[in-house]
Amino acid sequence: MGEFISSKNVFVDQDEDSRIDVLKAISKRAEQLGITDDAEAVFQAFLWRENQCETGMEDGFAVPHAKSAAIKYASVIVFKTKKALEWPSFDGKPVDISIALLVPEAEAGTTHLKLLSKTAILLMEPDFREFVRNSNDAVAIAKRVDEGVSSIEDDEDED
Incomplete structure (x- = not known):
C-alpha cells in the first residue's frame, strides 16, 4: 500500500478563517497532490461527513475524513492553521490541527x-x-x- 503521507502533504501556518475554508483548502491541496482530479467532489465528501457527526476530537485536533470515488488512493493530509477555529469537537474547544483522511469509496470498509x-x-x-x-x-x-498509521499494512497481512 505504501506510505499514506509525505512532507508534501503537511501544511503549517495556514491562514484560513473557518472549518469550511479548511476543508476547501485540503480538497484543493489533494487535487494539486494528485490524490484526486476533482477537488469539489472531495470537498462535498468532507461536508457530508461533517454533517453526520463532529470530527473535532480534543485538544485542538480534528480528523475530517472523505470517502469518494473521486479519490484515487488513500492518503493523509495534515493541515495546521495559525489560529484555532470553531469546529464541533468532543471537548467543545476550537481546532487548529486537522489530520484529514482521504480514502477511495471502494476502501470505505x-x-x-x-x-x-x-x-x-x-x-x-x-x-x-x-x-x-x-x-x-x-x-x-x-x-x-x-x-503511526503504517501498521495498517501489518493488520491487512493478518486478514
Missing part, C-alpha cells in the same frame, strides 16, 4: 476504518499530540504520522 482507528489511537498519545502541535517540520510530522 477497510482502509478507511483502519486509518481512522490508527489516527484515533495516535491522538490518544500525549507525546504525539505535543510533537505535532510544537513542530513545523513537515518532514518530521509526516514521518511521525506515517509511522
